Each structure stands twice: as C-alpha cells, then as structure tokens.
Amino acid sequence: MLETKLEIKNLSAWYSEHQVLKNVSIPIYKNKVAAIIGPSGCGKSTLIRCINRLHEIVPNAKVEGQVLLDGKNIYDIDVDPMEVRKKVGMVFQQPNPFPTMTIFDNVAVGLKLNGVKDKKLIQSTVINALKEAGLYEEVKDKLHHYGTHLSGGQQQRLCIARTLALRPEVILFDEPCSALDPISTAKIEDLILELKKNHTIIIVTHNLQQAARVSEYTAFLYLGELIEFGLTESIFTAPKMKKTEEYIMGRFG
Amino acid sequence: MGNKNFADKLFFSVTKVAAFISFALIVLLFIMLIKESGLSFSKFGLRFFITKVWDPVVEQYGALSFIYGSVISSLLALLISVPISLGIALFLSEFASKKLKEFLSIIMSLLAGIPSVIYGLWGIFVLAPILRNYIEPFLQKIFGFLIFFQGEPYGLDMLAAGIILSIMITPTISSISKDVFESVPRNLREAGLALGATKWEMIKIAVLKTAKQGVIGAIILGLGRAIGETMAVTMVIGNVHEISLSLFHPSATLASVIANEFAEATTDLYVSALFKIGLTLFFVTVILNIFAKFLIYSTTKKYKV
Ligand SMILES: Nc1ncnc2c1ncn2[C@@H]1O[C@H](COP(=O)(O)OP(=O)(O)OP(=O)(O)O)[C@@H](O)[C@H]1O
Numbered sequence: 250m251l252e253t254k255l256e257i258k259n260l261s262a263w264y265s266e267h268q269v270l271k272n273v274s275i276p277i278y279k280n281k282v283a284a285i286i287g288p289s290g291c292g293k294s295t296l297i298r299c300i301n302r303l304h305e306i307v308p309n310a311k312v313e314g315q316v317l318l319d320g321k322n323i324y325d326i327d328v329d330p331m332e333v334r335k336k337v338g339m340v341f342q343q344p345n346p347f348p349t350m351t352i353f354d355n356v357a358v359g360l361k362l363n364g365v366k367d368k369k370l371i372q373s374t375v376i377n378a379l380k381e382a383g384l385y386e387e388v389k390d391k392l393h394h395y396g397t398h399l400s401g402g403q404q405q406r407l408c409i410a411r412t413l414a415l416r417p418e419v420i421l422f423d424e425p426c427s428a429l430d431p432i433s434t435a436k437i438e439d440l441i442l443e444l445k446k447n448h449t450i451i452i453v454t455h456n457l458q459q460a461a462r463v464s465e466y467t468a469f470l471y472l473g474e475l476i477e478f479g480l481t482e483s484i485f486t487a488p489k490m491k492k493t494e495e496y497i498m499g500r501f502g
Numbered sequence: 503m504g505n506k507n508f509a510d511k512l513f514f515s516v517t518k519v520a521a522f523i524s525f526a527l528i529v530l531l532f533i534m535l536i537k538e539s540g541l542s543f544s545k546f547g548l549r550f551f552i553t554k555v556w557d558p559v560v561e562q563y564g565a566l567s568f569i570y571g572s573v574i575s576s577l578l579a580l581l582i583s584v585p586i587s588l589g590i591a592l593f594l595s596e597f598a599s600k601k602l603k604e605f606l607s608i609i610m611s612l613l614a615g616i617p618s619v620i621y622g623l624w625g626i627f628v629l630a631p632i633l634r635n636y637i638e639p640f641l642q643k644i645f646g647f648l649i650f651f652q653g654e655p656y657g658l659d660m661l662a663a664g665i666i667l668s669i670m671i672t673p674t675i676s677s678i679s680k681d682v683f684e685s686v687p688r689n690l691r692e693a694g695l696a697l698g699a700t701k702w703e704m705i706k707i708a709v710l711k712t713a714k715q716g717v718i719g720a721i722i723l724g725l726g727r728a729i730g731e732t733m734a735v736t737m738v739i740g741n742v743h744e745i746s747l748s749l750f751h752p753s754a755t756l757a758s759v760i761a762n763e764f765a766e767a768t769t770d771l772y773v774s775a776l777f778k779i780g781l782t783l784f785f786v787t788v789i790l791n792i793f794a795k796f797l798i799y800s801t802t803k804k805y806k807v
C-alpha cells in the first residue's frame with residue numbers, strides 16, 4: 250500500500266569542512282506529508298536542499314550518499330539538476346515572489362522557462378495553479394498587480410502557486426509559516442493537506458503542533474543525525490529515543 | 503558616558519552644519535548662475551536653446567550646436583559603455599571569485615580616479631592617430647553609405663569624444679550596477695533556481711529583472727558624468743561650432759565651450775551667454791544626478807533586510 254516516492258540514503262552534507270548531515274536515511278512515502286523537526290541549526294534546511302540539489306549552489310558545499318526519486322539517484326552524473334528542481338518544487342521560509350513581476354507573471358515564469366509559448370495554455374495553467382493554491386478568488390481582479398503588494402500569507406500562497414504551475418511531484422516546504430500570522434498559517438496547513446492528494450510533501454517546521462497537524466510521518470534530526478523516524482503519532486506519543494522525548498517535551502531546542 | 507554623549511552630539515552637529523553649508527553653496531551657485539546669465543536671458547530668451555549661431559563678432563549667441571554636441575557625444579559614450587559596463591558588473595557580481603572581484607574593484611576605482619586631463623592627453627596622442635589612420639577609414643569602408651561615417655577622418659572629433667567619455671564613465675556604471683546586482687537578495691536567486699532555471703535564466707528572471715530600475719539609475723549617473731565632463735572632451739572633440747551628423751566631424755559640447763572660450767570672452771553679453779550655458783549644464787546634471795540616486799537608492803534599499 251505504501252509506495253516510496255523518495256528515498257534518502259546515507260546522505261551526508263558539508264559546508265566546506267563543516268559536516269552538517271551525517272549519514273541520514275529516510276524513506277518518503279508517496280502522497281504523504283513527512284515532517285522534519287529538530288532544534289535550530291541541526292541541518293533540516295540543508296537536508297531538504299539536498300533533495301532538490303539546491304545545496305550544491307553554495308560555494309564549497311559537498312554531498313555524499315543518495316537520494317532516490319522513483320528509484321533513480323538524483324546525484325547520478327547523467328541527471329540534470331535543473332530537471333530535478335522541476336520535479337521537486339520548493340517553498341521557502343520567507344515568501345519570495347519576484348518583486349518586479351506581476352502576480353500573473355510570478356506564476357507564469359516557470360512555464361516560460363520551460364519554453365511554453367502558447368498564451369492560452371499559460372493562462373489556464375496560471376489560473377489553475379492559483380486556484381490550487383487557494384489564492385485565485387482573492388487575486389482574480391488584480392492579476393496584473395505586483396505580487397509584493399499582497400499580504401505575507403497571500404505572498405506565500407503565490408509562491409506555492411508558482412511552484413505548482415510546474416506540476417512538481419514532490420514539494421518541499423522550509424518552515425513555510427514561520428513568517429506568517431495564525432490565520433495565514435491555518436490556510437497554508439489546509440492547503441498542504443489538500444495538496445498531498447496529488448503530491449508528496451516534505452515540511453520542515455519548528456512548530457511541533459504543526460507537524461502533528463499536517464504530517465503522517467516525522468523525522469527528528471539532531472546535530473545532523475537522524476535520531477528517529479516513524480509515524481508522527483508514535484513519535485509524539487511514544488518516542489523510542491530519549492533525545493526525541495526530551496525535544497518533544499520541550500526540554501531543549 | 504557623558505563625554506561620549508557629548509562627542510556624539512558634537513559630531514552630529516558638525517555633520518549637520520557641513521551638510522547645510524554644502525546645500526547652501528549649491529543654492530548660492532545656482533543663484534549666481536541665474537544672475538550672471540540674466541543679460542543673455544533678456545537678449546535671447548529661450549530662443550538661445552534652439553538657435554545655433556554662436557558668433558561673438560556680431561554678438562549673436564545660440565547654444566544649439568553645443569547641446570547637440572553634448573547629447574550626441576554622451577549618447578555615443580553610453581552606447582559603447584553600457585553593454586561593456588553591464589558585462590563587467592554581471593561578471594563581478596555573479597561569476598568572479600572573491601579575490602578577482604577585489605582586484606578588479608581596485609582597478610575600477612583607480613581608473614575612476616585618474617585626472618581627466620590624462621585621459622585627454624591619451625586621447626590626443628594615442629586614440630586620435632589610431633582613429634584617424636585605422637578605425638575611421640575602416641568604418642568608412644564598411645558603413646560609408648551611412649551619413650554618420652562620411653567625411654574626412656580627423657581623429658579629433660565626435661567619435662573621439664564619445665570613446666573617451668565611454669572609457670571615463672565605465673567605472674561608474676559598472677561599479678554601481680555591480681552593487682545593484684549584489685543587492686538582489688539570495689532568496690530571489692534561490693527562488694529562480696528552485697524553479698529549474700539555469701544560471702543564466704536565473705540571472706535574467708531574478709537578478710536583471712529585479713535590478714532593472716537601479717541599473718537605469720547607474721546609466722543615468724553615467725550620463726550625468728558624460729555631460730559634465732570637460733577637460734578630456736575639450737581636448738579631443740575638435741571644438742567646432744557646427745552641427746554635423748557625421749561622427750568624423752569635430753564638434754563642441756556645453757562644457758567644452760565654456761572651458762575654451764571663457765578666457766577670451768570680453769563683452770558682458772559674451773560672458774553672460776557662457777554663464778547661461780553653465781546654468782544649463784548645472785541644471786541638467788543636478789536633475790540627472792538626483793534622479794539617478796533616487797533610482798539606485800530605492801532599488802538597493804528595498805531589499806535590505
Ligand atoms: N550557506 C552556509 N554556509 C556555511 N554554513 C552553513 C550555511 N547554511 C547553513 N550552515 C550551517 O549548517 C548548519 C545547519 O544549518 P541548517 O540551515 O541546515 O539548519 P536548520 O536545521 O535548518 O536550522 P534552522 O531551524 O535555524 O533553520 C548550521 O550549523 C549552519 O550554521
């Protein structure tokens with residue numbers, strides 16, 4: 250029943266000489282939400298940036314190990330990182346719409362990168378992506394306004410729409426709500442639950458309640474090592490490791 | 503504690519006074535220019551700017567040929583300098599290693615610091631002969647059917663002025679554009695890359711598009727420099743009061759005519775006409791600078807977190 254969409258295998262990562270991920274292995278299941286939790290600086294962002302090959306854009310950064318996407322290692326030499334990033338979309342901590350592009354163009358930009366020229370196709374894809382991101386009703390009359398004039402929560406949903414327009418199979422969220430108010434946060438969480446019907450989702454979060462609300466699986470990372478991975482429910486109610494329990498109880502981090 | 507506070511306050515007041523004095527100087531300069539050009543204003547009015555006869559013998563003064571010279575030489579300079587400067591700026595901000603970046607930045611500021619008379623000398627003794635003997639005949643051979651490349655190659659002409667100016671404004675445009683490119687935040691670049699953009703596509707959608715306004719500011723600042731540049735241009739432009747479409751024809755600019763003729767301006771009207779040109783120059787460069795600074799500031803500050 251459970252299908253593995255993505256498998257992180259013996260993954261290690263460095264910034265120059267500084268090793269921040271140590272031999273991490275996590276299975277990510279199709280159409281499920283996996284949460285990655287852990288104290289600040291433990292390597293959560295680094296981990297998900299290894300999944301869309303964004304880690305390597307940092308000068309002197311290094312990766313070892315494998316990330317299997319549908320069984321194919323994305324670090325094989327015959328794999329084009331650009332293609333990986335189209336299949337594995339990413340939403341960042343700070344909403345980052347392109348400031349000199351309109352709402353419409355922000356969503357259309359990925360299609361244009363893919364060489365889509367058909368105006369009608371672009372139009373319908375943009376509108377669909379905005380609908381899926383739950384933003385269309387709010388912006389349908391101002392598609393040609395700048396994206397940066399929206400509220401923070403709307404900007405974040407715009408970034409989600411921008412990612413969705415490329416029809417990614419996996420979506421990575423790096424603390425997508427940490428800059429947002431509770432109402433916007435609730436909207437994004439609802440959205441994630443909706444999106445998992447058609448996507449596989451990994452979310453990094455500092456907010457344990459959020460992890461409990463949206464994810465089926467949780468990985469607890471500590472100092473670059475995977476301490477525990479399992480069903481969210483068991484991680485939160487019956488953690489096997491002492492460190493996990495301490496973190497969940499809020500004793501550190 | 504109290505002492506430090508006092509020192510801070512003192513420093514602050516001194517800065518304020520200095521700022522006020524420089525502002526006051528600008529205003530006074532402006533008033534002086536207006537006053538001195540009064541005679542010319544009452545004699546020629548605004549017609550001054552659209553007539554081209556400049557003849558001290560009959561006391562007829564019109565600035566059109568100098569306006570033309572300034573505009574064309576500056577645009578020529580931009581035409582040459584902008585692609586090169588943007589290339590340098592992009593290379594420095596997106597591709598160069600840290601060491602190379604520092605090294606080239608030092609070279610740039612050195613270039614910007616060379617006195618313009620040195621550029622002028624180089625223009626007369628190196629650039630002009632090369633233009634006259636090689637480049638201009640070559641251009642004429644290929645593009646001679648265009649009016650811009652007709653006539654006898656002089657070497658000391660509009661083309662020479664444009665080239666000298668382009669060299670002089672390149673450090674300005676490239677270093678400011680570099681700063682503007684670098685002010686584009688990392689999270690926008692990463693947004694581009696995360697969409698599967700190649701490095702060039704990322705630069706196009708995340709860097710260039712975001713920085714556009716600031717780059718326009720940098721270009722306008724370069725334009726201001728070019729229009730105001732005096733010494734080097736006076737030395738290479740040939741100083742002829744004529745309007746010719748040919749780039750091989752000597753010309754004169756607003757700045758060069760003041761430098762050239764002030765010493766020999768004997769009548770009040772002649773002096774007043776030159777002041778009026780100074781006023782024009784002052785006005786145009788101040789406006790361009792303010793506008794440019796505004797564009798640059800509003801782009802680079804917007805993304806500061
Ligand atoms: N670009 C970088 N260059 C060098 N070191 C970095 C870089 N980014 C992160 N690090 C270091 O790598 C380690 C892991 O960082 P990472 O951002 O992955 O942690 P995180 O778990 O996402 O933290 P947070 O919860 O604060 O976002 C930290 O020690 C950090 O200082």
Ligand SMILES: [Mg+2]
Nearest residue numbers: 293294295423
């Ligand atoms: Mg992080």
